[in-house]
Amino acid sequence: MTTDLDAILGYVAALKDLDTSAVEPMTHAVPFDCPLRPDQVGTSLPIEEALQNAPRREASFFQVPRIVPVTGGAPEDEA
Amino acid sequence: MSHPDVRGLSIAAIADGVRAGKLRARDVTEAYLDRIGRLDRALNCYVLVDAEGARRRADAVDAARAAGRDPGALAGVPIGIKDIFVTRGIETTCASKILRGFIPPFESTVTQRLADAGAVSLGKINMDEFAMGSSNENSSRGPVRNPWSLAHVPGGSSGGSAAAVAASLCAGATGTDTGGSIRQPASLCGVAGMKPTYGRVSRYGVIAFASSLDHPGPFGRTIEDVAALLEVMAGADPLDATSIPAPVGRYRDACRAGQAGKEGLQGVRVGIPDEYFQPGMDAEVEAAVRAALDELARAGAKVVPVSLPHTKYAIATYYLICTAEASSNLARYDGVRFGHRTKDPRTLEELYARTRGEGFGLEPKRRIMLGTYVLRAGYYEAYYGKALRVRRKIADDFTAAFTKCDAIVTPTSPIPAFRFGERMGDPLQMYLADVMTVAPNLAGVPALAQGCGFTRSGLPIGLQIIGPPLGEEACFRIGAAYEARTEWHRRLPPDPAAGAATEVAS
Numbered sequence: 001m002t003t004d005l006d007a008i009l010g011y012v013a014a015l016k017d018l019d020t021s022a023v024e025p026m027t028h029a030v031p032f033d034c035p036l037r038p039d040q041v042g043t044s045l046p047i048e049e050a051l052q053n054a055p056r057r058e059a060s061f062f063q064v065p066r067i068v069p070v071t072g073g074a075p076e077d078e079a
Numbered sequence: 080m081s082h083p084d085v086r087g088l089s090i091a092a093i094a095d096g097v098r099a100g101k102l103r104a105r106d107v108t109e110a111y112l113d114r115i116g117r118l119d120r121a122l123n124c125y126v127l128v129d130a131e132g133a134r135r136r137a138d139a140v141d142a143a144r145a146a147g148r149d150p151g152a153l154a155g156v157p158i159g160i161k162d163i164f165v166t167r168g169i170e171t172t173c174a175s176k177i178l179r180g181f182i183p184p185f186e187s188t189v190t191q192r193l194a195d196a197g198a199v200s201l202g203k204i205n206m207d208e209f210a211m212g213s214s215n216e217n218s219s220r221g222p223v224r225n226p227w228s229l230a231h232v233p234g235g236s237s238g239g240s241a242a243a244v245a246a247s248l249c250a251g252a253t254g255t256d257t258g259g260s261i262r263q264p265a266s267l268c269g270v271a272g273m274k275p276t277y278g279r280v281s282r283y284g285v286i287a288f289a290s291s292l293d294h295p296g297p298f299g300r301t302i303e304d305v306a307a308l309l310e311v312m313a314g315a316d317p318l319d320a321t322s323i324p325a326p327v328g329r330y331r332d333a334c335r336a337g338q339a340g341k342e343g344l345q346g347v348r349v350g351i352p353d354e355y356f357q358p359g360m361d362a363e364v365e366a367a368v369r370a371a372l373d374e375l376a377r378a379g380a381k382v383v384p385v386s387l388p389h390t391k392y393a394i395a396t397y398y399l400i401c402t403a404e405a406s407s408n409l410a411r412y413d414g415v416r417f418g419h420r421t422k423d424p425r426t427l428e429e430l431y432a433r434t435r436g437e438g439f440g441l442e443p444k445r446r447i448m449l450g451t452y453v454l455r456a457g458y459y460e461a462y463y464g465k466a467l468r469v470r471r472k473i474a475d476d477f478t479a480a481f482t483k484c485d486a487i488v489t490p491t492s493p494i495p496a497f498r499f500g501e502r503m504g505d506p507l508q509m510y511l512a513d514v515m516t517v518a519p520n521l522a523g524v525p526a527l528a529q530g531c532g533f534t535r536s537g538l539p540i541g542l543q544i545i546g547p548p549l550g551e552e553a554c555f556r557i558g559a560a561y562e563a564r565t566e567w568h569r570r571l572p573p574d575p576a577a578g579a580a581t582e583v584a585s
Contacts, residue, residue, distance in 0.1 A: 001441075005449060007507045012395040015465050018472070025467035026474060028291060028321070029277035029523025030548060035320055049184040055420035062416050067427045 082110030104155025151197025177438025187284025205239035234264030259516025262528035266541020277523030281316035306330035337560035342379030350385035350484030367532030406450025491541035
């Protein structure tokens with residue numbers, strides 16, 4: 001993997017030869033203005049459907065291991 | 080039960096037959112399901128066959144017609160859906176372990192529009208994981224095989240879509256093209272496929288790889304079939320802010336203009352870029368493409384030289400931008416809300432790291448690492464910023480060329496299909512094979528791929544027709560004119576023998 005990444009980075013370095021000091025970066029393939037829609041409340045996914053793929057859940061939440069350490073200690077084992 | 084013989088049948092023939100009451104959608108669907116059951120063990124095109132759903136949809140088309148309602152422009156047309164399009168209630172994985180078991184609660188705009196037009200989805204189609212690859216060897220579900228030779232790759236990343244259409248395991252298919260992923264497999268499998276203008280087809284519900292380069296599009300056996308699918312798939316979508324509000328073109332009419340009379344290309348200027356005919360191209364590919372150019376001239380086209388001088392920078396620019404965007408897009412697969420989660424993580428960091436380590440295959444990992452590296456503070460301007468500037472130079476090349484011609488014609492791939500394992504050891508060599516296809520993605524211009532011959536060993540060769548922004552009609556007109564004067568699209572691969580599946584090292 002390291003060799004592969006080195007070879008690829010070596011190859012892309014060829015872009016350095018090209019003078020682009022007068023060129024604006026192109027972030028989008030076709031010119032467009034960000035379209036706006038009326039700020040209205042639409043329908044959204046019901047909670048049950050939004051959670052149907054959760055690997056772990058509790059009530060209406062996605063559940064992950066504890067991220068806030070308990071007082072004065074390291075993170076506890078909990079999934 | 081006797082089914083109609085659907086081998087080689089066109090979308091137009093099926094839709095016309097069903098609409099006129101000469102074919103039953105259910106019978107057509109059964110015929111394709113029967114072929115999939117007999118032949119797909121050898122080809123591995125489908126990751127999921129939804130037989131019950133397909134029968135239900137086909138029956139609904141027949142019922143609509145019987146009740147005197149319009150059954151839709153694609154009435155009863157069996158299609159395959161690349162597994163990158165999310166389908167409500169049907170597992171969608173992008174051929175990745177990290178999405179195994181993911182049942183989307185919503186439907187992509189493209190698949191919704193196809194269903195609304197009466198098309199019958201047969202199931203989800205195999206691909207390179209997260210659309211990263213040019214050979215289908217990166218699928219977590221095993222590689223798709225090329226129907227013309229089971230020892231050869233079908234191309235990628237939409238290799239399953241191209242192989243399934245070639246082998247008549249569906250009449251048409253959806254694909255996505257970020258750097259050639261529709262056109263290159265179409266070329267390697269001898270079918271037609273189009274990457275339309277960026278924003279012409281909605282990306283809503285298409286799992287993102289590189290958002291500024293991702294183009295959904297259709298596969299078909301003929302140019303007119305591709306046009307018929309695109310007319311349904313294309314159009315503005317309030318759910319995709321980058322979709323183009325312009326009205327959809329009359330693509331089938333453009334095909335008919337090309338087919339009309341002896342010189343359907345009268346007044347059409349076809350540009351030939353010298354930069355696309357360089358040493359390294361396979362001799363049989365070059366001969367076939369040059370013969371195709373002569374045919375276009377005989378159809379009335381004026382062939383003019385054009386120049387795309389920044390072509391040599393396209394691959395480097397493409398791989399910098401696509402890996403940067405991929406590293407950002409693929410950050411969402413973290414095991415929290417959907418998809419794979421590692422067993423018993425002790426901390427949140429371990430949950431993230433082990434989930435991603437277990438879930439992603441080698442190529443997504445390689446691209447996430449490269450993309451993260453090129454976006455790193457201190458390197459951003461030298462790599463990503465530089466690539467965005469060169470991208471504009473490449474797009475400007477096309478703008479200049481299209482002042483001299485109506486479309487640009489090139490090979491699709493410098494080489495025909497290669498053997499499994501031949502290029503997997505060297506990712507840079509694999510990337511370099513995309514040299515003919517990446518520039519249209521960077522510029523956002525439409526490009527059509529179609530067959531223009533076969534090698535002596537019987538492998539398909541592909542032509543690429545690139546149009547100006549929203550110039551799909553020019554591509555279709557030229558493609559259909561060529562097709563009307565040649566017979567390549569009528570050739571069908573042999574059905575693989577039962578038990579022909581061979582183990583492929585991957």
